[in-house]
Amino acid sequence: MEFDFKHLGFTLLGLLIVLNWGLLMSALMQKIGARVARRIGIRLYQPWIDLIKNYAIRSQISHGIMFYLGPVFRFSGGVGIFLFMPLIVGSVMWSNYSFQGDLVLIMYFQFFGMLGMALGAGESGHPNSAIGISRGLAQFTAIEAPLTLAIISLAIQYNTLSIVDIVEAQQGGIQNWSAWTNPFATIAGMLAALGSMGHSPFNLVKAPNEIPIGPPTEYHGTFLGVLRTNAAILHVMEAALFMNLFFGGANNWFEFILKTFLIYFWSVFVGVVFPRFRIEQSVAWFFKIPLIAGVVAIILFM
Amino acid sequence: MSDEKNKFENPDYAKRTVIGPDGKSFVVDPMQDYFLDARPKVYEPVSIPVVEKFLNWARSESLWVLGFGTGCGSIEIPPLMTPRFDAFRFGVQSRATPRQSNVFIISGYLSIKTLKRVVRSYEQMQNPKYVLALGSCTINGGMYFDSYNTINRLDHYIPVDVYVAGCMPRPEALLAGFNKLKSLIREGKAENGNKYVKDFDWYKANQKKIIKDWNMPDYNW
Numbered sequence: 001m002e003f004d005f006k007h008l009g010f011t012l013l014g015l016l017i018v019l020n021w022g023l024l025m026s027a028l029m030q031k032i033g034a035r036v037a038r039r040i041g042i043r044l045y046q047p048w049i050d051l052i053k054n055y056a057i058r059s060q061i062s063h064g065i066m067f068y069l070g071p072v073f074r075f076s077g078g079v080g081i082f083l084f085m086p087l088i089v090g091s092v093m094w095s096n097y098s099f100q101g102d103l104v105l106i107m108y109f110q111f112f113g114m115l116g117m118a119l120g121a122g123e124s125g126h127p128n129s130a131i132g133i134s135r136g137l138a139q140f141t142a143i144e145a146p147l148t149l150a151i152i153s154l155a156i157q158y159n160t161l162s163i164v165d166i167v168e169a170q171q172g173g174i175q176n177w178s179a180w181t182n183p184f185a186t187i188a189g190m191l192a193a194l195g196s197m198g199h200s201p202f203n204l205v206k207a208p209n210e211i212p213i214g215p216p217t218e219y220h221g222t223f224l225g226v227l228r229t230n231a232a233i234l235h236v237m238e239a240a241l242f243m244n245l246f247f248g249g250a251n252n253w254f255e256f257i258l259k260t261f262l263i264y265f266w267s268v269f270v271g272v273v274f275p276r277f278r279i280e281q282s283v284a285w286f287f288k289i290p291l292i293a294g295v296v297a298i299i300l301f302m
Numbered sequence: 303m304s305d306e307k308n309k310f311e312n313p314d315y316a317k318r319t320v321i322g323p324d325g326k327s328f329v330v331d332p333m334q335d336y337f338l339d340a341r342p343k344v345y346e347p348v349s350i351p352v353v354e355k356f357l358n359w360a361r362s363e364s365l366w367v368l369g370f371g372t373g374c375g376s377i378e379i380p381p382l383m384t385p386r387f388d389a390f391r392f393g394v395q396s397r398a399t400p401r402q403s404n405v406f407i408i409s410g411y412l413s414i415k416t417l418k419r420v421v422r423s424y425e426q427m428q429n430p431k432y433v434l435a436l437g438s439c440t441i442n443g444g445m446y447f448d449s450y451n452t453i454n455r456l457d458h459y460i461p462v463d464v465y466v467a468g469c470m471p472r473p474e475a476l477l478a479g480f481n482k483l484k485s486l487i488r489e490g491k492a493e494n495g496n497k498y499v500k501d502f503d504w505y506k507a508n509q510k511k512i513i514k515d516w517n518m519p520d521y522n523w
Binding site: 034037038039040041042043046049050052053056057058059060061128208209212213216217218219220221224 | 345357364384401428430
């Protein structure tokens, strides 16, 4: 594929839209959580102010080179997923660079950010960071098992690992979505989604009232700003991944926003109802129903 | 290092030579390895007034409070964040780590033992940082004015931006204190993080006068 400035412009514009939608969505979800607790909650523009405030912190301290690189790795993980994720079906410009990548690459980018963050937070030397990392990696490994099985099942079903092809195979009505044609993979994937979104009951890693804040304990100012920018992009992108895999992708931006909202809302909906798991409970949970659903999905399409 | 000071020091923190698992010996100095004790620096505001004004507005609308309850006043913090008063509406959120916080609420009396932790936590917060002192105890000692192990005036030890008087001040008073702090930040008058650095020696002398078992570096960020 030749280098095209117009394509690059559309990709950057898409990144901007996704970033702002991610920030708005996180504010909406906090607002929903607050209403469940009978509070009014934060203002809708609070995430933007928090970002500006964090970038405007004057003094920053470093614990070493990896401490600097941790947020950079995490951010490149989030942007990497964005670059290879088709946003709108059939649109060349809004498909980013998805033709050059596939599902395996996106799975890799998901883990890449985690590992970079683990190295960076590890160098900060804070014991809470180290505990948070070990818990986070253990939980993410448990999440990967059903998620990978669901993705392999889809790959067998559609005979491809390209997300673009998987989305295009689901066009032509709700009955063609993977959610109907491959329900067990959808169950495994959406239960794994609960974990990868990081809401309660699987928010042990980053919950402020557990080991304080977890891996980013020592991160502040611009470091934290980069992490939060990435979190906004990553949340939309994870919702977009599940949208593309199981719910037929999006034909326009309205559909994109509606579907990503609902998929993200699914984790918040579960989160406000169920209390937090301990780490051994959450790891064990992923090895029960989600894993069995994933194995069944594989067996059905063998 | 005087002998009197050594008396209080934990032997685990002493400088010593250790033989590692590979048979090589190396020197461990935990006081230097665990802490950085460089002198703090003054961070001047941005010189363009419009930019600084905008940033100050953002700072005032996003106050992250360090969850550190020092005295009985910390009982007023939970109602502040829960449905009755819901401080999230005003951009006040709590953080569990001093690195990410901007506002330090000293909630009530401070025993000398706690003061040591307060100084460390305050120094770990990043500039700009603000202190909100809650209750009469932080102003003049309050009902503990003649106690043997509490301090009387907080601003001898760390600079204070806003005092909220009362015993105990209710959450409404705390919210009023937050509003006062916000207007101070917007006017650019909340520069106590820099004031602490400029009067560093005075604050340190005061702290050392009252904390007898000073077994940490002078400045530990």
